[in-house]
Amino acid sequence: MTARRILITGATGGLGHALVQEAMGRGAVVRATGRQTGVGAGLSALGAQFVRCDLTAPDADLAALLSGCDSVIHAAALSASWGREADFIAANITATRRLLDAARVARVTRFVFVSSPSIFAQLADQVQIGEYHPPAARPLNAYARTKLAAERMVLAACDERMATCAIRPRALVGQGDRVILPRLAQLASRNRMPLPRGGAALIELTDLRDAAWAICEAEARTPALGGRALNISGGKPIAVRDLALRLAAALGKSPRLVPVPLLLARQLAHVAQTVASITGAQQEPVLTRYTLATLAYSQTFDLAPAQRRLGYQPQHDAVETLLGEARRMASVGGAA
Template identity: 60%
Template sequence: MTARRMLITGATGGLGQALVRAALERGDRVRATGRSAERGARFAGTGAHFIPLDLVEADDRSLRQLVGGCDTIIHAAALSASWGPAENFERANVVVTQRLIDLARQSDCRRFVYISSPSIFATFKDRLLIGPQDAPADPPLNAYARTKLAAERLVIAANDDHLACCALRPRALVGEGDEVILPRLAQLARRRAMPLPGGGRALIELTDLRDAADAVMLAEDAAPQIAGEAINISGGVPASVRDIATSLARALGCAPKLVHLPRGLARVMATGMEGTARLLNRPGEPVLTRYTLATLGYSQTFDPEPARRLIGYAPRHDALATLIEDAQRRAAMGEL
């Protein structure tokens, strides 16, 4: 395979770091970008060229220099949160994506791989073996899901003979660099009581960050053949929220009391907390949001066949074991 000149946005995030490592291992010439110069310093000596840049605030000249000369753009940068002003999500997730698509065309870039999100399927019902025939939730539960779906559609619509575009939706990423799932679960595990919507019966497919990065590289390589596709990616092993929570608690030496929280009651609570936060214009995320409830209280699993058929993806790592190992490592170093 010919080495390509690759731009990876969102490189300082968990998936971004894994993507940089995977691209370098493949022999690609990597240009990486993220907002934090401090975090970007970790790429020193790796062979990746890091450019600190806020894509939302960047002017056209800076973005043109960032994209110029690249064969491939892997766009992993996003405002990823379950709460916040809608206009912030619009600028970070939709406007930035459109600007990068436009500049990719102007610079004669040939491949554009967008990192979308399974949040587009989040809703108040169990959804098992989601495949290409399954529609996103209508309406999306929050501004994050809405803008990720809008950006994904921009990317797919941009596909043509000059720019091969595809999207991947990796589910529940864990492992080295995870600053979302593990920190939140560890915080819950250390409480005296752990409320579990629906008793924690909902199924989640954790995905090792290394597997997700492998999937993205497979998609990038196959972009001309799978152009126009959006592919669901997961670790392929459903586990209940209860089992994940209790396994993590044991690994951290905690024994919280598990409290069954009926899903109907949880939905009323989440709606009320969101309404109060808006009414009082509180900046922080409510303790429970409707989106959080949908992701923890209702099952979401993916049909693995399309990813296997289209890009040859098969997960190689036990994601739950990865979560536990990462938790124990970080706890030993005082990072949790």
């Protein structure tokens, strides 16, 4: 059987790197693209064909990038909780549309979109979110809005010529994570750590390796998944307070946990975000509605659809993965 040729975008990020390793482990021929040439050299050393490309550039040669590929795993995105709306539109919607159109012209037959559970984020507890759970009526930030728009565009493009699907991995942690651990480490390094609702909200983390397995398995099964989106997590909910305490200990820190009344937290988030939006602040406010939704409200997932459609079963304890990375960070002084 001829090996499948897969284009993986966003390959120089933590998830992208894990995707390249997983896809190659399955015998695929991988063309990896991203903007970091240093990481790209490492991917080349693994045996991938690395092509540096900025998908947001109007002159990006997508035809050459896609030439000879059977499938696309589109993991590139602007993933941040604050920033200019135009930047999110360019990276998450426009680039996805152009790649989707180019993939059809190149006769790619499978297109897997890496979406995000941020589309569900709202100021309310949501436990065991299922396959048909509707996204938030009003997404809480530009990232969630643009990821939802891009996901809908990709799923709507599914037809007999090119099957599409989407995977939404939750809170990715592991080697190469430049989002979750750095933000949590920054909070844990303060003398006081404010916790809305006392940190009772439940959160689920996902090991990068489990997410990569699920996404590559989705690529293998895209024709059967056609037009569907699946939620992925590590499947082990943990209270924000417990996670904060364990992370602080792993970092060698001992912040004082300060419970914050929910009403006060909501008011502070509203004021801080409003002021930042009016003034055009480039730096994210200390508290936003999206951050509050993450810290104060539970969000867990029903993994039965992923188990049924992909055979998905997490193989790694994501909390232990996070703590291991935190200990490594502390050992080299990264959490000072």
